[in-house]
Amino acid sequence: MEFESGLVESEKDFVDLERNLVDLRIDLMDFAGLGMNLMDLGMNFLDLKMCFGDLRMDLEMGFVSLKMDFVDVVFDFDKTIIDLDSDNWVVDEFGASDMFDQLVPTMPWNTVMDTMMKEIHARGKTMQDIEQVLKRAPVIPWVVPAIKAAHALGCDLKIVSDANLFFVETILEHSGIKDCFSEINTNPSYVDDEGKLRIRPYHDFDHKCNNPCPPNMCKGLVIERMQAASLAMEGNNNKKRMIYLGDGAGDFCPSLMLKEQDFVMPRKDFSVWKLMNENLQLIKAKIHGWTDGEELQHILLRIIKAITTIEEKQILSAVDHSKFQTIYSH
Ligand SMILES: [Mg+2]
Numbered sequence: 428m429e430f431e432s433g434l435v436e437s438e439k440d441f442v443d444l445e446r447n448l449v450d451l452r453i454d455l456m457d458f459a460g461l462g463m464n465l466m467d468l469g470m471n472f473l474d475l476k477m478c479f480g481d482l483r484m485d486l487e488m489g490f491v492s493l494k495m496d497f498v499d500v501v502f503d504f505d506k507t508i509i510d511l512d513s514d515n516w517v518v519d520e521f522g523a524s525d526m527f528d529q530l531v532p533t534m535p536w537n538t539v540m541d542t543m544m545k546e547i548h549a550r551g552k553t554m555q556d557i558e559q560v561l562k563r564a565p566v567i568p569w570v571v572p573a574i575k576a577a578h579a580l581g582c583d584l585k586i587v588s589d590a591n592l593f594f595v596e597t598i599l600e601h602s603g604i605k606d607c608f609s610e611i612n613t614n615p616s617y618v619d620d621e622g623k624l625r626i627r628p629y630h631d632f633d634h635k636c637n638n639p640c641p642p643n644m645c646k647g648l649v650i651e652r653m654q655a656a657s658l659a660m661e662g663n664n665n666k667k668r669m670i671y672l673g674d675g676a677g678d679f680c681p682s683l684m685l686k687e688q689d690f691v692m693p694r695k696d697f698s699v700w701k702l703m704n705e706n707l708q709l710i711k712a713k714i715h716g717w718t719d720g721e722e723l724q725h726i727l728l729r730i731i732k733a734i735t736t737i738e739e740k741q742i743l744s745a746v747d748h749s750k751f752q753t754i755y756s757h
């Protein structure tokens with residue numbers, strides 16, 4: 428089957444990436460050793476920074492280390508970080524599922540949720556009640572440590588979600604991982620004068636995307652904006668790579684936006700996996716599916732380590748040796 432062979436092919440690329448690790452470790456050891464010798468000779472950090480400042484290097488504790496700021500990891504939220512849909516969870520927990528099911532065929536999901544928040548408020552439930560329900564939402568096991576590890580490795584973590592800001596922030600905060608994320612792109616929410624949670628669309632129901640994106644949010648446009656921002660920061664030899672994780676039909680559009688150097692991690696047998704299966708020729712990024720949190724963590728960290736290793740190698744090979752020599756011979 429075409430999809431299977433595509434996956435085998437990307438797995439092969441991945442093994443090739445990892446194989447580079449072996450050579451690279453030697454280069455890095457030599458390089459770190461050289462840095463130490465220079466300091467023995469009276470070199471100071473500023474001299475070394477002059478050599479490598481433009482190569483995004485940092486010096487810490489006398490060792491040469493690299494800032495791992497060349498990976499963006501972008502997470503969907505519902506069924507990617509938590510194990511269910513937060514909208515459904517809140518509605519079900521307040522026993523309002525019947526009304527929700529009646530409304531869904533009649534208006535956009537985003538508007539249904541705003542209406543449901545009015546209903547839940549009318550039933551006497553407060554923001555604190557909603558917060559308590561959100562704090563009980565099950566997070567996928569292993570995903571919190573995976574996120575903490577990716578953050579510790581220096582990746583730039585971002586959320587792109589069709590839930591809403593209050594739901595996403597409350598659960599991330601409760602899980603102790605909110606500070607790991609530099610961006611939360613989701614439907615805005617606010618508490619109105621009556622104490623009701625109001626939920627607005629991310630886009631004003633006006634995006635022109637033809638992929639299966641809901642009218643209130645095209646995640647592909649969010650990814651395009653991120654790509655343009657990193658291109659503006661890094662210039663034409665933009666090295667920043669993206670890893671995108673998601674499960675739903677709305678995660679198909681951003682998967683199409685990813686470039687050859689990127690990675691997409693669809694949840695196996697969920698909507699995005701099926702859409703990718705049917706449109707494999709349109710996906711430029713390498714595909715690594717996952718089933719549970721343990722597999723998500725394993726694959727994500729393998730990819731990050733492979734990318735950072737290759738980037739380190741490219742940066743080290745681009746070091747201006749003539750400049751280095753001048754300082755060394757002082
Ligand atoms: Mg999702």
Ligand SMILES: [Zn+2]
Pocket residue numbers: 636637638639640644645646647648680681
């Ligand atoms: Zn779209």
